[in-house]
Amino acid sequence: MIARILNIAWKELLHLRKDRVLIPFFIIGGIVELTLIAWATNQPIDDIHTTIVDHDQSAQSTALIDALDDTSTLAHETSANNAAAVRSKMHRDETVVGIVIPEGYAEDVEAGAFPTVRLILNGAHSVKAQEARRAIEEVTFEQGMRERFNMEPAEYAEMLPQISVRYNEDLERGWYTLPAESGFIFYLFTVVLAALAITREKEKGTYEQLLVMPYRSVEVIIGKALAPMVVGFALFLAMMGLTVFAFGVPFRGSLPLLMVLAIIYLVAELGKGILMSMLSRTQLQAVLLVFVLAMVDMIFSGYAVAVETMPPFIRFLSNFVAIRHWLLIVRGIMLKDVGLSVLWPHVLAIIAIGTVILTFTATQYRRQAN
Amino acid sequence: MAVIETNDLTRKFGDFTAVNAVNLSVTEGEVFGFLGPNGSGKTTTIRMLLTLLKPSSGTATILGQDTRRASKQFLQQIGYMSQKFSLYTDLSVRENLTFFGRSYKLYGKQLKERMQFALDMAGLKGHENTRTSDLSGGWAQRLALGAAIMHRPRLLFLDEPTAGVDPLSRREFWDLLYNLSQEGTTIFVTTHYMDEAEHCQRLAFIYFGNLIAQGSPEAIIEENVPGTVISFEPDDPIDVLRTVEAAMDSGEVPPGRVSLFGAAVHVVTQDVERMLPFLEAQFANAEGNTPAFYYETPSLEDAFIALVKQADADGQSG
Ligand SMILES: Nc1ncnc2c1ncn2[C@@H]1O[C@H](COP(=O)(O)OP(=O)(O)OP(=O)(O)O)[C@@H](O)[C@H]1O
Ligand SMILES: [Mg+2]
Numbered sequence: 001m002i003a004r005i006l007n008i009a010w011k012e013l014l015h016l017r018k019d020r021v022l023i024p025f026f027i028i029g030g031i032v033e034l035t036l037i038a039w040a041t042n043q044p045i046d047d048i049h050t051t052i053v054d055h056d057q058s059a060q061s062t063a064l065i066d067a068l069d070d071t072s073t074l075a076h077e078t079s080a081n082n083a084a085a086v087r088s089k090m091h092r093d094e095t096v097v098g099i100v101i102p103e104g105y106a107e108d109v110e111a112g113a114f115p116t117v118r119l120i121l122n123g124a125h126s127v128k129a130q131e132a133r134r135a136i137e138e139v140t141f142e143q144g145m146r147e148r149f150n151m152e153p154a155e156y157a158e159m160l161p162q163i164s165v166r167y168n169e170d171l172e173r174g175w176y177t178l179p180a181e182s183g184f185i186f187y188l189f190t191v192v193l194a195a196l197a198i199t200r201e202k203e204k205g206t207y208e209q210l211l212v213m214p215y216r217s218v219e220v221i222i223g224k225a226l227a228p229m230v231v232g233f234a235l236f237l238a239m240m241g242l243t244v245f246a247f248g249v250p251f252r253g254s255l256p257l258l259m260v261l262a263i264i265y266l267v268a269e270l271g272k273g274i275l276m277s278m279l280s281r282t283q284l285q286a287v288l289l290v291f292v293l294a295m296v297d298m299i300f301s302g303y304a305v306a307v308e309t310m311p312p313f314i315r316f317l318s319n320f321v322a323i324r325h326w327l328l329i330v331r332g333i334m335l336k337d338v339g340l341s342v343l344w345p346h347v348l349a350i351i352a353i354g355t356v357i358l359t360f361t362a363t364q365y366r367r368q369a370n
Numbered sequence: 371m372a373v374i375e376t377n378d379l380t381r382k383f384g385d386f387t388a389v390n391a392v393n394l395s396v397t398e399g400e401v402f403g404f405l406g407p408n409g410s411g412k413t414t415t416i417r418m419l420l421t422l423l424k425p426s427s428g429t430a431t432i433l434g435q436d437t438r439r440a441s442k443q444f445l446q447q448i449g450y451m452s453q454k455f456s457l458y459t460d461l462s463v464r465e466n467l468t469f470f471g472r473s474y475k476l477y478g479k480q481l482k483e484r485m486q487f488a489l490d491m492a493g494l495k496g497h498e499n500t501r502t503s504d505l506s507g508g509w510a511q512r513l514a515l516g517a518a519i520m521h522r523p524r525l526l527f528l529d530e531p532t533a534g535v536d537p538l539s540r541r542e543f544w545d546l547l548y549n550l551s552q553e554g555t556t557i558f559v560t561t562h563y564m565d566e567a568e569h570c571q572r573l574a575f576i577y578f579g580n581l582i583a584q585g586s587p588e589a590i591i592e593e594n595v596p597g598t599v600i601s602f603e604p605d606d607p608i609d610v611l612r613t614v615e616a617a618m619d620s621g622e623v624p625p626g627r628v629s630l631f632g633a634a635v636h637v638v639t640q641d642v643e644r645m646l647p648f649l650e651a652q653f654a655n656a657e658g659n660t661p662a663f664y665y666e667t668p669s670l671e672d673a674f675i676a677l678v679k680q681a682d683a684d685g686q687s688g
Contacts, residue, residue: 003472003477004472004473004475007469007472007473010469011458011461011465011469014460014461014465015458015460015461018460018461019460204454204455204458204459205452205454205455205456206454206455206456206457206458208417208422208450208452208454208456209450209452209456211422212420212421212422212445212448212450213445213473213474214442214443214444214445214446214473214474214475215442215473216442
């Protein structure tokens with residue numbers, strides 16, 4: 001039985017080796033994707049274009065403007081005469097942040113009142129707008145403490161919350177995104193390869209030949225899954241290496257544990273790929289099916305959209321999507337060094353999902369064989 | 371001993387009956403030809419025999435096994451060359467043979483030996499590393515045959531193995547089949563070529579899903595073309611054909627069959643004494659040349675034309 005499985009796996013590897021497009025496409029695609037994400041998430045959100053309307057023109061208002069400009073987040077690029085001018089700039093997408101300092105700002109500060117500074121944000125750039133808001137709140141808080149209450153930084157520091165970030169100390173977005181992206185490309189690659197495994201034969205007309213060979217259905221399915229598994233695993237290792245060594249994401253947990261869990265996860269997803277393969281007539285159909293599947297999986301995976309904020313029913317459904325558990329495992333092991341004692345529910349979930357998919361796939365193959 | 375036996379084997383696709391209550395019987399060791407025009411149900415029948423397709427009704431027994439209950443193991447004794455190209459075109463000759471051999475449990479020395487045999491047979495020695503897609507039609511066909519018989523199957527299914535192959539390669543291919551048959555392999559082969567059909571020990575003719583004849587070529591001819599064939603080449607064959615048909619219908623001459631064979635007209639009759647004078651009389655008064663009349667032994671083609679005409683007539687009346 002093993003020899004027969006290996007015979008099919010060997011033939012599948014030959015197909016992959018002779019295909020001049022598929023593997024290079026995924027290797028280059030994977031590297032490019034990771035590099036782009038690493039680069040994009042590494043860009044600090046700095047020098048946000050800020051337009052200031054200073055109706056007060058006082059020493060105090062100038063001090064506030066200087067303080068805002070001193071932050072690395074904001075850049076005082078232009079001034080305007082009134083709020084309407086700021087809005088029209090925003091309409092043309094020429095600025096992200098507008099700050100309007102009212103007349104009488106200095107007097108209010110001197111008199112111990114509470115002057116109001118108006119902030120206009122371009123919500124179309126939501127990430128930048130949020131960052132700007134955070135920076136401005138920080139500056140106005142400090143200004144207020146100093147100007148209004150005459151407090152020194154050491155005095156008001158006690159009022160600030162004590163923040164300690166665990167696992168991703170600098171809140172680097174890349175640390176969150178890159179392991180997930182590696183896990184996702186790994187998923188996509190193996191499922192696509194598996195989906196092509198049977199449709200390739202259907203298209204070429206060799207499928208019938210294979211069906212009349214004295215193979216049992218498990219032998220064909222495992223044999224066909226083995227080749228994508230080997231190649232997919234190699235790609236995953238390479239991407240992990242890239243993530244850790246080129247992009248500086250720490251690997252804190254156990255590599256052997258991650259590898260073992262990767263294989264378990266792989267088996268579950270490959271079942272899905274082979275199933276797509278059996279349901280389609282052509283390779284194009286299979287790839288399109290995988291594409292649709294991947295989009296659904298992507299949404300449930302917690303990679304693109306946080307699952308926690310989804311409606312309860314959707315959140316419940318996401319438990320039945322293997323990639324969600326897989327991404328939690330990858331991040332957990334890489335960043336948090338957690339072991340099976342924490343991850344076991346996810347491992348069990350993947351095994352359960354995989355068993356259902358593989359059983360269904362095997363019955364489907366038997367039905368097709370008739 | 372019958373290696374293939376079907377009992378009212380039927381396959382429907384929706385409302386359409388592709389194979390209708392077919393009863394086949396193939397004896398061990400013979401070359402059995404399965405003939406029929408395009409779309410008449412040959413491939414569908416083979417797919418049912420190979421358990422690739424479930425019959426809608428009826429049964430089939432292959433090598434003593436009921437196909438409904440057959441285990442995958444019985445496939446070990448069967449070879450199949452499908453109508454589509456059955457080899458992996460992206461693999462080399464050697465890789466293909468290795469895969470086929472191992473699939474049928476040939477390993478090590480045995481595998482080497484049988485590969486050598488297949489290479490010899492296909493005439494592909496020295497081309498082991500050629501990509502299969504680079505092989506010409508005849509060679510590819512022989513390689514496919516070699517791959518299908520590496521494991522010495524008892525029963526070999528060939529679905530239009532020589533379609534699109536030049537006459538010389540076709541000849542060579544059939545020589546290979548005779549050799550195999552001599553060694554005891556039962557061969558079930560579909561074809562469109564009459565010359566190939568004539569070389570089969572037994573034949574079955576399927577026409578739009580219905581089996582309309584089965585037996586040795588001689589018996590089929592005997593049964594369906596009773597009498598003598600008078601062949602001649604008139605100037606206007608269509609005109610002559612109509613005249614003879616009308617005369618047969620009116621009873622002016624005894625009943626028989628008349629059909630076109632290229633430029634020639636074939637008249638089949640049991641009563642040459644009355645038919646020949648009638649034919650000669652047709653040309654006596656005309657300005658054109660009087661053609662020469664030959665007697666011919668009826669061929670399979672005569673038989674099939676007769677069968678098809680009969681089937682069409684039955685179809686119209688029934
Ligand atoms: N899977 C299917 N679904 C629907 N109709 C089918 C299917 N397979 C075959 N048919 C129909 O059944 C009929 C018989 O087809 P089959 O392939 O058996 O003919 P054939 O004798 O092998 O013809 P050819 O000489 O062209 O190979 C055809 O009309 C075909 O369209
Ligand atoms: Mg056919």
